[in-house]
Amino acid sequence: MKSLIVYSTQTGNTKKLADTVYEQIKGEKEIRSVESAPDPAGYDFLAVGFWVKAGKPDPETMNYIPRITSGKKIFFFATHGASTDSDHVKEAIEYAKNLAPSADILGTFNCLGEVDPAFVKRMSEKEQQPVWLHNAPNAVGxxxxxxxxxxINILSSFKFSL
Ligand SMILES: Cc1cc2nc3c(=O)[nH]c(=O)nc-3n(C[C@H](O)[C@H](O)[C@H](O)COP(=O)(O)O)c2cc1C
Incomplete structure (x- = not known):
């Protein structure tokens, strides 16, 4: 089995998850940022990590996911500023899943990711703030x-040999 870990990151949060996924996976494996990610056609298993932007996967990842076609296994992982069990985050993950309707989605993982303080400051000065912004302090660290x-627990629960 050949595995590819693809991640998108601006401030490093999602890369931390990607590095952990990479460490856990056995066999032939590669890790690449989405900007330099190869054609998914050459891999059996793809772990795709994104950060949530405007309630969806970040745009680079949204461009990449539809290239993953049937016969491929996918694991999605994501970081976000909204609370972990919010509808906002659930919808972003569903959005990602729907971009690869014919692939076999093995599972997902998502967690908080510290939000760029300059962005938080800029947004909190606006009259209309993103719905998730109030949760940004909880994402610190x-x-x-x-x-x-x-x-790691989620990955080790997979039945196939990672
Ligand atoms: C421009 C921008 C837009 C964002 N939009 C959202 C959002 O819609 N929902 C959310 O939960 N978090 C949002 N965030 C927070 C990021 O998803 C979060 O901090 C993430 O962990 C960043 O990942 P990275 O360090 O891999 O770039 C946004 C952050 C930025 C900078």
């Missing part, structure tokens, strides 16, 4: 070691 442990 994430992903933390507990997030990474939770990710």
């Amino acid at each position: 994430h992903p933390d070691s507990t997030d990474l442990k939770n990710l």
Whole structure:
């Protein structure tokens, strides 16, 4: 089995998850940022990590996911500023899943990711603020070691050999 870990990151949060996924996966594997990611056709398993932007996967990842076609196994992982169990985040993950309707989605993982303080400051000065912004203080310091442990637990629960 050949695996590819693809991640998108601006401030490094999603890369932390990607590095953990990479460490956990056995066999032939590669890790690449979405900007330089190869054609998914050459891989059996794709772990795709994105950060949530405007309630959806970030735009680069949204462009990449539809290239993953039937016969491929996918694991999605994501970081976000909104609370972990919010509809906002659930909808972003559903959005990602719907971009690869014919692939076999094995599972997903998502956790808080510290929001760029300059962005928080800029947004909090606006009259209309994003719905998730009030949760940004809770995201400080994430992903933390507990997030990474939770990710490892999810990966190790897969029945196929990672
Ligand atoms: C421009 C911008 C838009 C964002 N939009 C959202 C959003 O809609 N929902 C959300 O939960 N978090 C949002 N965030 C927070 C990021 O998703 C979060 O901080 C993420 O962990 C960043 O990941 P990265 O460090 O891998 O770039 C936004 C952050 C930025 C900078």
